Amino acid sequence: MSTTPDHAERDRIWTVDEHLDDILRNLTPLDPADLPILDAHGCVLAEDVTVPVALPPFDNSSMDGYAVRTADVAGATGDAPRVLTVIGDVHAGLGELPTVRPGEAARIMTGAPLPPGADAVVPVEWTDAGSGAGPAIAMRAHSADPSGATGEVRVHRPVEPGGHVRARGSDVTEGELALAAGTLLGPPQIGLLAAVGRARVRVRPRPRVVVISTGSELVPPGEQLTPGRIHDSNSYALVAAARDAGADARRVDAVADEVASLRAVVAQQLSGADIVVTSGGVSVGAYDVVKEALGGEDGMQFRKLAMQPGKPQGFGLIGPGRTPLFGLPGNPVSSYVSFELFVRPAIRALMGIEPARRETVRARCTGEITHSPKGRRQFLRGRYDPEGGTVAPVGGSGSHLVKALAHADALIVVPEDVTDVTPGTDVEVILLT
Numbered sequence: 001m002s003t004t005p006d007h008a009e010r011d012r013i014w015t016v017d018e019h020l021d022d023i024l025r026n027l028t029p030l031d032p033a034d035l036p037i038l039d040a041h042g043c044v045l046a047e048d049v050t051v052p053v054a055l056p057p058f059d060n061s062s063m064d065g066y067a068v069r070t071a072d073v074a075g076a077t078g079d080a081p082r083v084l085t086v087i088g089d090v091h092a093g094l095g096e097l098p099t100v101r102p103g104e105a106a107r108i109m110t111g112a113p114l115p116p117g118a119d120a121v122v123p124v125e126w127t128d129a130g131s132g133a134g135p136a137i138a139m140r141a142h143s144a145d146p147s148g149a150t151g152e153v154r155v156h157r158p159v160e161p162g163g164h165v166r167a168r169g170s171d172v173t174e175g176e177l178a179l180a181a182g183t184l185l186g187p188p189q190i191g192l193l194a195a196v197g198r199a200r201v202r203v204r205p206r207p208r209v210v211v212i213s214t215g216s217e218l219v220p221p222g223e224q225l226t227p228g229r230i231h232d233s234n235s236y237a238l239v240a241a242a243r244d245a246g247a248d249a250r251r252v253d254a255v256a257d258e259v260a261s262l263r264a265v266v267a268q269q270l271s272g273a274d275i276v277v278t279s280g281g282v283s284v285g286a287y288d289v290v291k292e293a294l295g296g297e298d299g300m301q302f303r304k305l306a307m308q309p310g311k312p313q314g315f316g317l318i319g320p321g322r323t324p325l326f327g328l329p330g331n332p333v334s335s336y337v338s339f340e341l342f343v344r345p346a347i348r349a350l351m352g353i354e355p356a357r358r359e360t361v362r363a364r365c366t367g368e369i370t371h372s373p374k375g376r377r378q379f380l381r382g383r384y385d386p387e388g389g390t391v392a393p394v395g396g397s398g399s400h401l402v403k404a405l406a407h408a409d410a411l412i413v414v415p416e417d418v419t420d421v422t423p424g425t426d427v428e429v430i431l432l433t
């Protein structure tokens, strides 16, 4: 029997890497958007952020204590303290500062500007805090004892010029690059943006991901099962996985195995989505609705992959906006593993996050693996022990084993040419956390 080129393409078995490369080749990062900084958390900067005002913006105290002139406290000891006149309090936020003259000190709080005349701060523990007794442990609260801002203080130790002073610009200077374009914004970076006064920032935004489960057997969790029905778990797992990957993801109600209904839902969702993910209906059965409804769409392809689970896969750019659509297989483990291998990198590529792929490590497999399908790369569920450098298979290879999946934190990769793994063998492991 002769095979036409069309048949050859239809029957072609794609490798995992070919499929992922094809997906990534078809994607371009989302256009940058100007977002409030907290909404930009987890996103990649699309601009260089320079510092408009130095940090700290003024010389300030790193301790609660007394702002002094160092010459006044030279040689001070517990037995021969230097006695200074306290001219007032300088607390954080004070704008008008008193001038410290020879023989004077200003009581100063952490973060408060160093007043003119003073060139160092002695911590309160190096003084009597104005008590006239021995070394102090702390100042008395101003509200309880306003007299602490006046009177005399005995200083028991000298201090170097600049001691306990955080100099203006010692963190960043004016005009300096605070964060370069391409930086992934985690909590410390969000903090830096706020510190330099940025309320909004340009980033690659989170892709909007819409997840659509298909299957006439599906009932939402919380509703009673009737004969032949099961709860829709895939759309929940996939939305959670998409959010975990950084996307702004939501699900819509599961669609029955009816071509017209699915086409209508997909068409409705395309305008508000950067990625559409369907689950189910991509195999070779008589009710495989995704394949039937979208198989004729320009740009949509349904493929067989040399992998287990996840053999049948759909991918394409569809609709007027050429929106990426992933048609994942319906078996719960298959849909999740497919998401991890293909959709997660796509989300990260749209966000400009590198690397798009999950981290992999080598680990010693503690269990035996048998009957891995020859010619297909198998992704078995496992638990990884970073201390021992080991991984233990969890559950079997069945694509319906959701409990084992929920107890795993890694995927054990069994290469295409390997069918059996004896305990103690090194394997590649994809970390899922």
Ligand SMILES: Nc1nc2c(c(=O)[nH]1)N[C@H]1C(S)=C(S)[C@@H](COP(=O)(O)OP(=O)(O)OC[C@H]3O[C@@H](n4cnc5c(N)ncnc54)[C@H](O)[C@@H]3O)O[C@H]1N2
Pocket: 213, 214, 215, 217, 218, 230, 231, 232, 233, 234, 235, 279, 280, 281, 282, 283, 284, 285, 288, 309, 310, 311, 312, 328, 329, 330, 331, 332, 334, 399
């Ligand atoms: N004759 C063949 N049959 C099958 C083949 C094949 O090559 N030849 N491939 C098998 C493989 S591998 C997979 S994977 C599945 C994929 O099938 P579909 O993508 O068409 O998925 P469905 O038939 O709709 O469902 C499969 C299975 O998963 C359950 N399911 C579906 N959606 C959900 C959901 N949202 N939540 C929970 N469970 C779900 C569904 O009830 C089925 O049990 O095809 C094999 N068949």
Ligand code: MOO
Pocket: 307, 308, 309, 310, 311, 312, 329, 331, 333, 334, 399
């Ligand atoms: O490809 Mo299927 O995912 O083996 O169950």
